[in-house]
Amino acid sequence: MSNPGVPFVDLSRALASERAELLAAADRVIRSGWLIHGTEHRSFETELARYLGVGHVIGVGNGTDALELALRAVNRDERRTVLTVANAGGYTTTAARAAGFRVGYVDVDPQTHLMDVSAAATAIDDDTFAVVITHLYGRAADVAGLRAICEPRGISVIEDCAQAIGARTVDGLVGSMADLATFSFYPTKNLGALGDGGAVATHHVELAERVRRLSQYGWADKYTSTEPGGRNSRLDELQAAVLRTRLPRVDDGNQRRRDIIARYAAAAPDGLRVLPAEGPNHAGHLCVVETADARALAEHLAGVGVQTAVHYPIPDHRQPSTARSEVHLPETERLTGRILSLPCFPELTDDEVDAVARGLTAHDL
Numbered sequence: 001m002s003n004p005g006v007p008f009v010d011l012s013r014a015l016a017s018e019r020a021e022l023l024a025a026a027d028r029v030i031r032s033g034w035l036i037h038g039t040e041h042r043s044f045e046t047e048l049a050r051y052l053g054v055g056h057v058i059g060v061g062n063g064t065d066a067l068e069l070a071l072r073a074v075n076r077d078e079r080r081t082v083l084t085v086a087n088a089g090g091y092t093t094t095a096a097r098a099a100g101f102r103v104g105y106v107d108v109d110p111q112t113h114l115m116d117v118s119a120a121a122t123a124i125d126d127d128t129f130a131v132v133i134t135h136l137y138g139r140a141a142d143v144a145g146l147r148a149i150c151e152p153r154g155i156s157v158i159e160d161c162a163q164a165i166g167a168r169t170v171d172g173l174v175g176s177m178a179d180l181a182t183f184s185f186y187p188t189k190n191l192g193a194l195g196d197g198g199a200v201a202t203h204h205v206e207l208a209e210r211v212r213r214l215s216q217y218g219w220a221d222k223y224t225s226t227e228p229g230g231r232n233s234r235l236d237e238l239q240a241a242v243l244r245t246r247l248p249r250v251d252d253g254n255q256r257r258r259d260i261i262a263r264y265a266a267a268a269p270d271g272l273r274v275l276p277a278e279g280p281n282h283a284g285h286l287c288v289v290e291t292a293d294a295r296a297l298a299e300h301l302a303g304v305g306v307q308t309a310v311h312y313p314i315p316d317h318r319q320p321s322t323a324r325s326e327v328h329l330p331e332t333e334r335l336t337g338r339i340l341s342l343p344c345f346p347e348l349t350d351d352e353v354d355a356v357a358r359g360l361t362a363h364d365l
């Protein structure tokens with residue numbers, strides 16, 4: 001039999017092992033006769049809020065909507081600029097532009113690839129009303145450091161937790177440390193739906209109510225729209241029911257992901273740096289390696305049957321749709337062509353993890 005190789009991701013494995021529970025969750029919804037904004041949605045919001053240690057969670061349609069609604073919710077004056085990083089997939093750029101805001105970029109730290117908070121201090125100007133800090137690859141970013149810079153200037157901080165649910169810091173879980181936090185439940189995330197899903201979390205009741213209104217046509221009450229900029233972005237009952245069955249498994253899944261990354265790190269030769277994901281401040285979402293020639297590594301691994309991916313190949317300010325020739329981010333640009341993501345999901349077998357590790361060791365740099 002031919003070797004099927006190691007997939008970058010394979011959702012069918014979790015779907016197979018969780019099949020009975022998922023069908024039971026779907027059955028609950030079908031029997032209830034209630035498909036939007038019912039008990040599953042409400043219960044999921046309560047359970048996620050409890051898990052995160054925040055007062056309020058609002059389920060929405062996806063993670064990009066969550067960012068857009070969060071930005072709209074904190075924008076209360078004439079300032080129009082959002083700051084973020086340019087190496088995190090472009091979701092904040094998409095969300096900010098959809099809401100009609102300008103986007104400014106902050107360079108990243110060469111060690112962690114996360115926002116360089118000291119660079120944020122210089123990038124902020126009088127037009128800045130919000131900074132979105134992404135917990136990229138699953139690693140908790142320096143939210144406290146950013147808040148110390150932003151709060152005296154009346155600038156809101158939003159955590160993008162799409163890749164980092166369950167990462168813990170001394171200040172609490174990611175998603176509990178800023179004004180607002182956003183989540184994606186895209187199927188490959190550490191907490192994945194059977195389709196699209198997202199959420200916004202906050203300690204502040206007023207912000208929560210604003211996001212809730214914005215997520216449903218600006219309605220304060222049915223058919224009464226009080227919030228300008230409202231739209232329709234809802235987490236449906238089926239997705240909420242699925243997420244409720246999966247939330248209790250997040251911590252175990254994150255630990256398995258960290259263990260896989262540690263195994264790769266131990267096997268990597270000099271010149272190939274596996275970004276560390278050791279402690280609980282990392283959710284292990286992506287295993288990213290940095291090396292001088294990521295394409296050569298990808299080709300080598302493909303040759304031994306290991307699939308890889310790149311997160312992300314083109315920074316926002318170099319995307320054809322949002323190109324900004326005046327923006328220079330030396331560190332972000334330096335990483336282009338140097339990063340590669342390795343297979344990292346809880347259902348990988350030990351043999352598959354070993355095969356990837358052997359592939360790394362055998363790479364001739």
Ligand SMILES: Cc1ncc(COP(=O)(O)O)c(C=O)c1O
Pocket residue numbers: 062063064065088089091092134160162163183184185186196197198
């Ligand atoms: C860091 C980050 N932010 C936002 C998103 C957007 O989420 P969604 O695909 O649910 O819109 C994603 C994932 O796709 C992400 O990885």
